[in-house]
Amino acid sequence: MIFDFFTKLTGSEISASIISALLPLFLFVLPFALIAVLLERKVSAHIQDRLGPMRVGYHGILQTLADILKLIQKEDIIADSNDKPLFNIAPVLVFAGSYAVFAAIPFTSSYIGSNINLGLFYIIGISGIVVIGILMAGWASNNKYTLLGAMRSAAQLISYEIPTLMIVVTILMITGTLNLNELTEMQSGFFWNWMIFGGQATGIAKILLIPFMIVGFVVIYISTLAEVNRTPFDISEAESELVSGYHTEYSGMKFAIFFLAEYANMFAVSAIVVVLFFGGYLSPIGYLGNTLGLPWLIPVEQLLWFTFKGVAFVLVQMWLRWTLPRLRVDQLMAICWKYLIPIAFVNLLIVGLITLI
C-alpha cells in the first residue's frame, strides 16, 4: 500500500496520511476537472450538432487552461449586501465536502487514501457537508434566486440520499462489508463476478440476483445523478428561472471552485457506482502484468481500468444532461418518494430473500 510506503519514507504516520490524502487532489481531481470541463463542452456541442471550442489549440484542447487564466485575472466581487464571512467560506466548504469523498475511494489495489472499514458509509456521511456549503452560499449571497436555488438543492440532496442508502444496504447484505477495498476484492475474477452480474454467488442464486442487481444499479445511478445536481435534476440551478442558482453571485476563482467541486462530485458518484456494481478497479479480462510476469504493472492497469469505468459513467451523465429536459419540482419529488424509494425497498426485500438460498 502507498500509505506504508510513505510511512517508511517520512517516518511518521501523520505526515504519511497527509501526503496520501493530498495525492488524489493533485494527481487526479484537478487534471480530471480540467479534462472533464472540456469534454462536457465538446460532448454537448457534438450532441447539438455544433463543434464547440475550436480556437485554442488543436480542436480547442487548451480551452480550459485559457478559461482558468481568465478566471484567475477576474476581480473577486463581493457585493455590499453579501454576508462576507459566509460568502467566503461557502465555496471552500463545498469543495472540502466533495473532496473528502475521495479519501475512501480505492483507485487501485495499492492506493486508497484511508482504508477505513466504514468507507461507503463515510462517503455518504461526509457528502452532507456539501449540502451545508450550498445552503451557506445561497444564504450569504442575500438574493432571492440564490436562496431558492439553495433550498431546492438541499431538499433534493436530502431526498435522494434515501434511495442511495437503500441500495447501499442491499449491497451490504450480500457482501457483509462497507470497506470499499474489500468490496472490490470480493468481485475479483472476470467480469461475471461483478456485483451487477450477481457477485460471487453461484448457481440459481446468481441467475435470480442479476435482474434485481440491474434494478439496483439503475436506482442508485438515478439518485446519485440527482445528488450531483445535474440535468435532468438541476432545478437548483435552472438557468431559465433562477439565473444559475446558488452560485449566481460568485465570480472569479470562487466560481471556479464551485465548478471544480461539481466535476469532482461527478467522478466521485460514478466511482461509487463503479465500486458497488462494476468491480471497482478490477480488470474484466485479466491483466497484462500477469501475462508478462511484471507484477508492478498490475496496479497501473487497475488505475487505468478504474479511470476508464469512472469516466464512462461521467460521459453517460453528460449524455443525459444534453438529451433530457429538466424535471419540475413536483416531478422531482414524485420520482424520489413515489418511485425510487418503493422500488429500492422492494428490491432490498427480494435480494434479502435471495441471499437466504
Added chain:
Amino acid sequence: MTVYDIIFYLFALITVGSAFFVVTLRNIVYSAFFLLFTLFGVAGLFVLLSADFIAVVQLVIYVGAILVLLLFGVMLTHNITQVQIKTGTLQIIPSAIAVLILAFSLIKIFLNTNWKTVPLTVQSSSVEGLGVLLLNQYSVVFELIGILLLIALIGAASMARR
C-alpha cells in the same frame, strides 16, 4: 504528548470553541453554521474513541439531516419575511438556577466517576459488534425504536396533509 493528543485537543478546541459561538452569537444563522463545526468536532472525538460507526452516524444524522432542516427553517423565515430572529436573554434567574444545578451535577459526576482508562490501541471496526448486540441482546428495544420512528413518520406525514 503524542500526535494523537494534539489531534484530540484540536478537535476538543473546535467543539468547545464553536459551541461557545453557537450560544453567544446574536445572528441565528451564524449560530446554525457554527453548529456544523461543533458536530464535526464531536464526530472527530468519536473517531479518537474508536467509535467509528457512531462518528459516521453523527455526520449522517446531525450534519446531513438535522442541521440542514434547522437551516432550512431559519432561512425560510429569516431573509424573506421581515421577521428578525435574534437570540436574547429571557428570564435570567430561573435559567441561572437551572444552569447551576446542571453544572454542579456534571462536575460532581465527573469527579466521582471511577474512570476506566484503557491503553491506546488501534481497535477494529465497531460495526460488527454493534450489529450482533442490536440483533441479539437488544433486539426487542431495537424493534420498539423502529416502531416508534415509524409512528413519528406517519404522524408527521398525516399532519403535513392537513
